[in-house]
Amino acid sequence: MTAHQPAHATHVVPAPTAEPSAAGPPGGAGADEFRAFMASWPSGVSVVTAQHRDEDPSGCTVNAVLSWSLRPPMIGVCLSATSRTLRAVRASGSFGVNILSWDQRRLIDQFATAPAHERFAGVDPLHPAGPALLRGAAAAARFAVCATFAYADHVLVIGQPVGPLHAEDVSPVVLHNRSRCHLTEV
Numbered sequence: 001m002t003a004h005q006p007a008h009a010t011h012v013v014p015a016p017t018a019e020p021s022a023a024g025p026p027g028g029a030g031a032d033e034f035r036a037f038m039a040s041w042p043s044g045v046s047v048v049t050a051q052h053r054d055e056d057p058s059g060c061t062v063n064a065v066l067s068w069s070l071r072p073p074m075i076g077v078c079l080s081a082t083s084r085t086l087r088a089v090r091a092s093g094s095f096g097v098n099i100l101s102w103d104q105r106r107l108i109d110q111f112a113t114a115p116a117h118e119r120f121a122g123v124d125p126l127h128p129a130g131p132a133l134l135r136g137a138a139a140a141a142r143f144a145v146c147a148t149f150a151y152a153d154h155v156l157v158i159g160q161p162v163g164p165l166h167a168e169d170v171s172p173v174v175l176h177n178r179s180r181c182h183l184t185e186v
Contacts, residue, residue: 049096049132050088058088061112096131099139138172
């Protein structure tokens, strides 16, 4: 994407010659084997949030968050193509990213598996409107959607920061081999 392309650009990657399947290509890894492989990669955990107009806030747990660009500053997050959160991100044109602290590790399951109307139960946002920034997060910021890229069962959402970036001097929660790990100084 260049700086001259319109905001909210959507790019759909052309489908491969063979339709992607949960089983993977012949002789390749299936979904369960690939999930186990990816669990070997230590990963931070974030909650992505969005809110469109007066609708209830949406949010989900993600570990696919990346620094997309430094000039200009941009972030990428991957969301399920069927996600309620993705629908709210697209409708509102903005989203929040909350890098969870160790003290927030309970939110991993809450935002991953709880019914939509229960995901924000007991959560204290920093601001009353817009994509929720969660109090106590290791870092939190709001982003304007610049582009989306759809492929297979996920959508990569690229955003630029809007407003202040919040960071706390607290340990983030890290996932490794399906366990929640607490970072300590080495």
